[in-house]
């Protein structure tokens with residue numbers, strides 16, 4: 001069982017061990033622009049090929065004095081932009097402060113773990129600890145603090161050789177999770193139980209009112225009827241991704257297909273024969289949802305060009 005490290009001198013020692021491990025493994029350093037809520041500053045960070053690290057001690061004049069430990073992913077690190085911190089694992093410099101996400105805890109064999117309480121919402125409704133745990137494969141580890149117990153995510157043992165590997169996994173998981181939350185693919189509703197889901201529907205609309213009207217502004221692009229006809233004619237009733245026939249015959253007797261621009265119009269793609277294919281609705285949705293590189297390749301090779309123009 002892990003026990004939370006709460007004594008000021010011991011926390012200090014743990015933080016020094018963390019810094020030492022990171023110093024040994026993140027053997028590069030350089031100046032980069034790092035983004036914080038409310039601005040960005042040029043900071044000297046330590047990094048390797050996977051992760052970067054920045055730390056500060058936020059002193060006693062603050063409401064919650066803490067060791068501020070910020071981590072990011074090197075795959076996204078750039079000298080031309082402000083770089084976002086993926087996660088902060090801050091540690092109160094003394095005692096217990098559950099508003100700060102991180103803490104150290106020691107087990108019977110004297111191993112010291114770096115823990116994160118799992119709150120990752122950054123203010124986003126419902127995107128918190130439970131959602132992250134349901135989505136990721138992380139499990140909570142119980143930790144005792146004096147007589148109380150709590151559970152948190154064990155990021156890694158700070159003196160072990162695989163610590164930075166574990167930390168990298170943690171960062172990748174958080175980054176992917178935040179990405180899905182940002183695109184709306186996972187949200188407040190995704191991970192709740194069936195009962196709670198039903199409950200939320202009932203409390204949200206107890207009088208079964210019809211939905212309110214909404215207006216959305218969408219940007220569209222002009223498309224040529226001739227290019228569309230070209231794509232449909234060459235698809236000849238069969239989806240150019242899955243090769244199945246269009247799912248039904250339209251009133252005009254043609255197998256229903258949708259015209260898709262391989263390089264999206266919204267990203268500067270052209271409305272020209274070399275960029276259009278006919279897709280069944282499922283495959284069309286698939287392209288707009290995941291736009292898989294293999295599928296793109298297949299569609300590019302399926303395009304028929306009659307003449308150069």
Ligand SMILES: [Zn+2]
Pocket residue numbers: 239240241242243244279280281282283284
């Ligand atoms: Zn298809």
Ligand SMILES: [Zn+2]
Pocket residue numbers: 259260261284287288
């Ligand atoms: Zn499309």
